[in-house]
Amino acid sequence: MKETEVVAGKRRRPGGRAAKVTEAVHRAVLEAVLEVGVEKVSIPDISRRSGVRDSTIYRRWVTRENLVLDVLLTGSGRTLAVPDTGALRDDLVAFATALDVYLKSAIGQGLLRVFASIADTPEIAESRNTFWQERFKSVAVIIDRASERSEIAADVDARAAIELLIAPIHFRHLLSRQPCDREFIDSLVSAVIGYCGTASCDEKRF
């Protein structure tokens, strides 16, 4: 997005300029990540691509790691709303389906490849950890709500349940490249529900 486009945006409201700066910078980062890879994203380059002064970017995000992290988090958080249908199975199916759609998109594919391929510096490792912690925390709400509704036990490890749901979807997109069809998602959701229902007792069963 060029500065002219930002300035010429039609909707004007209090706080509109800050929102437009954010939007322009985020778009520039995503573009740069896809084009040159996350290791080569730099604040001067983002300034050029977005038409936002680098002093503004430094003041707001401080480091390039913070900036990239913010964009990754916002990007997937924006696309991947956490459903609240009132039923565990429906929530899990809706989330898994949305994740599959996201990972098929150009941005999703790009971020997935970047995430899989980069060698971690301590800063990137920290951003990566924060990213997954945030993601797991936000999606774990699905499990917490089901447990509040007494659909499942109160002591289910929500993070483990979500990992069990999302790992096979990422596995198919990155490694086996098999489609995540409805049958697969249904079966996966059944497995996760089974885990939530049996997590505290399966040691005794086998």
Add this chain to the structure above:
Amino acid sequence: MKETEVVAGKRRRPGGRAAKVTEAVHRAVLEAVLEVGVEKVSIPDISRRSGVRDSTIYRRWVTRENLVLDVLLTGSGRTLAVPDTGALRDDLVAFATALDVYLKSAIGQGLLRVFASIADTPEIAESRNTFWQERFKSVAVIIDRASERSEIAADVDARAAIELLIAPIHFRHLLSRQPCDREFIDSLVSAVIGYCGTASCDEKRF
């Protein structure tokens, strides 16, 4: 491995030369995959690296896709023996642990990154499919044996169970970069056993 090393190998036995050619070619392919990436592996390059004539390589493997596939299959098949302890939980823990160790190794890391990053041509897609089909088939034996011992029901989807086991391990290695410690593997194995035990009835339970 250089030709001199192949020729100077100490152990001589019938079939020894063919085995040495295989070994030299396989090493060269792994080296090339790690160094230049799977898309750039070529038979002439493998010939140079291994000291084995390209006519020999063409006669034996016909195409570079076959060659790379053979090496990937052999490499992981060799490292990842399928355990047979007589108990489902022990088999799953042993396999998951071995997979984690393999994915931590230089070759495992290299193949994982290559597998995750390459864009599929129709030929690579076919090799990829064959690779995962073979892997799933060989590891699914763990589930089949447990079902023969009546540890679990006979109608468990063995492939789905194995995918549920291996996907989170790959997810951690590629994406979240969290360690696969014993507690994680135990919890994952419990989830898979739960899936095997409840796969045919959880639709009714929820």
